Amino acid sequence: MASRAVWMGGALTTVLLMSGCNPTEANKEQSSGDNTAAAESKDVSLLNVSYDVSRDFYKEYNPLFTSTYQAQHPDSKVDIKQSHGGASKQALSVANGLQADVVTLNQESDMNMLVEKGLVKPDWRQAFPNNAVPYRTTMVLLVRNGNPKKIKDWNDLARPDVEVVMPNPKTSGTARYAFLGAYGAGLHQFKESVDSPTQTNDFIKKILSNVVTYDNGARAATTSFTQRGLGDVLITTENEAHLVATQHAKGKVEIVYPSYSVNIDNPVAIVSAVTDKKGSTAAATAYLKALWDKPAQELMAKMYLRPSDKEVLAAHASTLKDIQTFEPVAVFGEWDSIMNKFFVDGALFDKLAVKTEK
Structure with missing residues (x-):
């Protein structure tokens, strides 16, 4: 080695x-x-x-x-x-x-x-x-115990009094899904198309203005939120949120399911x-x-991942909630287009991730 x-x-x-x-x-x-x-x-x-x-x-x-x-x-x-x-x-x-x-x-x-x-x-x-x-997963919101900022959905992340923690979309696939989850929710909320997203772009710009740290990966972002005490809300995957809430920071955080989120294959x-x-x-x-195999699919569900076996998934409906999600390629096009539109240097993420005065 x-x-x-x-x-x-x-x-x-x-x-x-x-x-x-x-x-x-x-x-x-x-x-x-x-x-x-x-x-x-x-x-x-x-x-x-x-x-x-x-x-x-x-x-x-x-x-x-x-x-x-x-x-x-x-x-x-x-x-x-x-x-x-x-x-x-x-x-x-x-x-x-x-x-x-x-x-x-x-x-x-x-x-x-x-x-x-x-x-x-x-x-x-x-x-x-x-x-x-x-297996699949989706993006959720992790907040401090008692949800002191009363965060209920993506739109709360655009408030000037909320600080956000997420990984860096330039290095983290999870972070790209965090961005796309918020962006897709904006399109859905404002009833805009991806070709003319005026209100959505303004909405995302406000959220990104609230980001206090962009970590290289999702687990590093979890550490920033739970151990360093940064931010009011962590945008992360459903499985990571559950593991943090039940093990790594039990009693210190709670999960908020947005009304509309992104599906992650x-x-x-x-x-x-x-x-x-x-x-x-x-x-x-x-x-x-x-x-x-069944044992692995059961283990996925136990670890708060959404197994491809429908019977196993249904048996864990109490923890893997049935929420409305969208497919990234159905909304934004194929992944090459997604990367070029949002995440290459100088693309939309870079243009919107500009700090504004509060």
């Missing part, structure tokens, strides 16, 4: 580069030209590169998978390593050489970038059920350019495929 420093989006991030199978051992095992089969039968280490707030789920999922895998493959052992951070920073790390076997992300555009780099196969959506999306894929060389494709495939 070696470390490498990678410069991404203005932040110096140290990432783990996990080596594949030992070349000496691989040469010893090679026989009759069947190198791949020999490699697949040996012990394997998988690196799952994921976004910030998925860490709690995969911390529980990994031992669940390894116990099942080793029972089915008694002559092999699998070791799962994790790397977490802002989603786009993580995807860029893989593009820059981080030897991920699988990527479990929260935005299709990051996956498309890895396809363009030749690391993920173009048909990654067809490799697993539900277009390779094992969480796609997964094999980094075939890495696994084909390592001989870890079969294990990586099994690792992702098991996400659709």
